[in-house]
Amino acid sequence: GEDVEQSLFLSVREGDSSVINCTYTDSSSTYLYWYKQEPGAGLQLLTYIFSNMDMKQDQRLTVLLNKKDKHLSLRIADTQTGDSAIYFCAESKNSGYALNFGKGTSLLVTP
Amino acid sequence: NAGVTQTPKFQVLKTGQSMTLQCAQDMNHEYMSWYRQDPGMGLRLIHYSVGAGITDQGEVPNGYNVSRSTTEDFPLRLLSAAPSQTSVYFCASSSNTGAGELFFGEGSRLTVL
Numbered sequence: 001g002e003d004v005e006q007s008l009f010l011s012v013r014e015g016d017s018s019v020i021n022c023t024y025t026d027s028s029s030t031y032l033y034w035y036k037q038e039p040g041a042g043l044q045l046l047t048y049i050f051s052n053m054d055m056k057q058d059q060r061l062t063v064l065l066n067k068k069d070k071h072l073s074l075r076i077a078d079t080q081t082g083d084s085a086i087y088f089c090a091e092s093k094n095s096g097y098a099l100n101f102g103k104g105t106s107l108l109v110t111p
Numbered sequence: 112n113a114g115v116t117q118t119p120k121f122q123v124l125k126t127g128q129s130m131t132l133q134c135a136q137d138m139n140h141e142y143m144s145w146y147r148q149d150p151g152m153g154l155r156l157i158h159y160s161v162g163a164g165i166t167d168q169g170e171v172p173n174g175y176n177v178s179r180s181t182t183e184d185f186p187l188r189l190l191s192a193a194p195s196q197t198s199v200y201f202c203a204s205s206s207n208t209g210a211g212e213l214f215f216g217e218g219s220r221l222t223v224l
Binding site: 050 | 151215
């Protein structure tokens with residue numbers, strides 16, 4: 001299938017901003033998602049962006065989409081230790097099913 | 112609210128044994144899917160269903176069977192378990208409206224010896 005690529009690891013200090021990057025290859029992707037997985041749990045949707053949008057902001061989260069470069073980023077402002085988790089980027093052509101996930105970025109927030 | 116319920120949470124099998132991972136959702140979602148998660152591999156789609164009576168293969172379907180006789184249930188069957196099927200399995204469901212948020216179960220950790 002089409003590829004979704006993410007860096008595997010990111011470490012930041014508490015209070016700093018975190019930026020997690022993702023690239024995808026399928027230009028027909030309609031929805032792009034960010035999911036969070038805490039240890040021992042399933043994935044939970046953090047936010048999503050429709051492909052005709054450039055930016056979406058939701059409290060501490062900012063999603064930027066560069067459709068030309070097929071690049072998606074997730075910025076977490078004022079990162080807290082509770083934000084330590086694995087973050088997955090995903091894309092879909094059809095809303096909701098058969099999402100194509102990246103390998104996940106492990107975010108470690110240190111005090 | 113139950114959401115997506117998976118059983119069992121943990122299972123150890125011997126090579127060649129069969130078993131079924133159960134998945135049930137109470138949100139009346141049309142779409143259901145099974146993923147496996149392996150270290151360094153992310154989540155890979157095994158099988159999915161867009162409604163009762165309809166199933167299709169995902170990226171890694173070999174060694175697994177599914178059926179969807181009701182909207183609520185989507186079991187995953189391993190007919191003859193192999194060590195390569197040692198993994199964490201996630202069931203997910205979503206509605207067919209809007210952006211279609213996937214709701215995940217808590218996972219089933221399977222070890223095949």
